[in-house]
Amino acid sequence: MIFLTVGTQLPFDRLVEEMDQVITEIGGDVVAQVGRSEYKPANFKLNSKLSREKFEEVFIEADVIVSHAGMGTILTALRLKKPLVIFPRLQKFNEHRNDHQLATASNMKRYSNIYIATNKDELISCISSACNKPMTREIELLNRSGFIKKLKLFIENA
């Protein structure tokens, strides 16, 4: 099962439409959370919202997650150690205020469970890689504990 999520704040019709075409080609089940996106796919049903509990449940159950390059989804994939294909939103299509999702995607390349796609063919190839490659390396969050230590000290002395 593929879990498609576009985040909680903005619609992302282009991704929903590309995924519809992907499923026409490769088949498979999709659970989709699409927010206020308007495109109606032929191949799968839509949810505009999922509760955080349901979101987490579907996330864990999925073979692979396909999403916009939103930090919430990325951090969740790192936390739950799930393969994630990210599809950056672009300003030129009014999908976001700026192109920071392209920078995000580029910064996430170092994680072995994260793949980047920008069109239907790349989605197909990334989904296939994600489903077939086992998660071999532990995900190392190298900066987090130092960050927390510094914040803790500041707050204690505030």
Next chain:
Amino acid sequence: MKKTNVLAVCSGGGHLEQMLCIKEAFGEVKKLSLCTTIELSERDLSSFSRVYLVPDCNRDQVFNVMKCFLKIVKIIILERPKVIVTTGAAPGLLAIVVGRLFNVKTIWIDSVANAERLSLSGKLAGKLAHLWLTQWPHLEKKNGPFYWGNVL
């Protein structure tokens, strides 16, 4: 004895995820409350003494900004935090504005998603927050924002 009362403020989505990533930083405080824009799961709720929901807002929605601002004022009067920490976005900036009015220590942590430049709220927060942080070392400047690490 730790007397600190902390109010964490963040929008939903990635901002909330990042706040949850750093919650160990609040491990020793007396009380930790959260102000956010979406409902939490049962598991996440247990990390906080109290969770407040405020309407989400952004710079294009003046009416929502005002609604959010008034709610945040009420929450800060009720909670009387010693420290406000936010991972953004606009509601977090509003909390910093109110926090300064009430003499509360304020911390702005710019989202790790802003890897190339600070957001507009992040830039504005720099004028008000006591501690102004970016999560990318190449965005650090002499007078702030400072890089103390990130959630990755």
